[in-house]
Amino acid sequence: MKNKKVNNSLTIKLSLSLVTIVLFSYCGQGEQTPANAKNSIQYDQALPKTVAIKIDNPEYQISVPAELRPYEQVALYAKVTGFVQRLFVDRGSFVKKGQLLAVLEAPEMDQRLNADRSSEQRLYSDYLFAKQSFDRLKEAFRTEGAVADIELERSKNAMESSLAAYNASKAGTAGTSQLRQYLNIRAPFDGVITDRNVSVGALVGSTTNVPLFMIAQSNRLRLTLSLPEKHAASIHQDMPATFTVSSRPGETFSTKLSRSASLLDQRDRSLKIEFDVPNSQNRLQGGDYAQVKLRLKRTNPTFWVPEKSVINSQSGTFLFILNQGKIKKVAVKEGIRLNSLTEVFGQLKQEDMVLLNPSEETKEGKVNTANNI
Incomplete structure (x- = not known):
């Protein structure tokens, strides 16, 4: 009986021990939860600077390359076929607008002009005769029955036909005379002859593709540059600029914006802008490379x-x-x-x-x- 009581007591103690262990285990798990939560927060980034x-x-300043070009530059060709008779200029000659540069000769053109003038004179005479005839019939027509209506009408038509023929001939003569004027090669503007490609006696005209002269305007130049796309919206009318050229070391030139292409060039995504540069003293040369400084500002x-x-x-x-x-x-x-x-x-x-x-x-x-x- 005593052994039975001892066994029951041991069973109770073991049960209590197990319960205690389970409770401690549970409590231990409950204490770990805040630690886990703390570890999960550590995945968030720290507050950066x-x-x-x-x-x-x-307002900001940029420096871009540019090129000085003649304000106007053209190649002079002969409009009519002929031989070079005389030359009055050479490479480097400064010329004025309308100045005679060369004279061509074309004898057949003179003959054609003389023929046209003779034809014009003959047709003019025919017109005067037809007009006199019409005037006489018109005067006689006032006497009743002297001239039939159809005769007066026929005379009027003959006079008008003669007048039309004379006007056509007159226009032809003027055209031939104008073509003959093209035998004189003149300067289209003030400038300098940059190239001469012919000599006296050379055949020129529509059958050749070689220009007689190259002429460039030197008293006024264009400063042309390509502005990168990111600066295109920062330009404004009369925007000032300064530039330098290697041929004039130590010198700085000033100018203002004259014109803009308004649209970007699709090849290089740039905006073409130009500055007019007076050059009356010929200090600058067309064809020089320049370095331009611009002061820009966004619109917003x-x-x-x-x-x-x-x-x-x-x-x-x-x-x-x-x-x-x-x-x-x-x-x-x-x-x-x-x-x-x-x-x-x-x-x-x-x-x-x-x-x-x-x-x-x-x-x-x-x-x-x-x-x-």
Whole structure:
């Protein structure tokens, strides 16, 4: 009986021990839950260094290559076929508008002109005779029955036909005379002869493709340049510019914008602009390369961020922004650079904060603000 009581007591103690172990195990698991929760928070990123996006519209300066060209430059051809009879200029000659440069000869043209003038004179005489006949019949027609109506009408038609023939001949003579004027080669504007390709006795005209002279306007030049697309919207009328040329070291020339192509060149995505440059003293030469400095300004303010905030990678150009506790990757296009700032274009807002020193390994998502308090 005593042994039975001892066994029951041992059974109760073992049961209590098991219960205690189970309770401790349960309690141990309950204490680990906050630790797990803490570990899950550590997956959130720490709060990075950020800077506010700047909105500004500063004036900036760029330097671009350009070319000085003659304001006007043409090749002079002979409109009619003939032989060069006389030459009055050579390469390097300065000429005035309308100045005689060369004289051609074409004897057959003189003969044609004489024939046309003779024909014109004959037809004029025929017209005068027909007109006199009509005037007489018209005067006689006043006497009743002296001249039939049909005779008067026939005389009038003959006079009008003679007049038409005379006018046609007169126009032909004027045309031949005008062609003969083309035997005299004259300068179309003030300029300088840059090339002479013929000599006295040479056959020129529509049968040859060689120009007699090359003439360029030297007292006025065009400064032409191609402005990159990202600067195309920053130009304005009468925009000032300064430029230098290698042939005049140490000298700086000033000018103003004269004209713009308005549309981008599809080949290189640039805007062609021109500046007129007075050159009355011939200090500059057409054909020189120039380096132009422009002071530009956008028409509207744009976004600016620190240069170190922009990432250029094989996947593109982008930056990271922080907004409402979330980091987001935004693709951008770079504009100009000014000091330590870079102009950017993209889906940005004024309230966005830009990560100051991001890297390609920067992750998008929420940030852990608790670790930074």
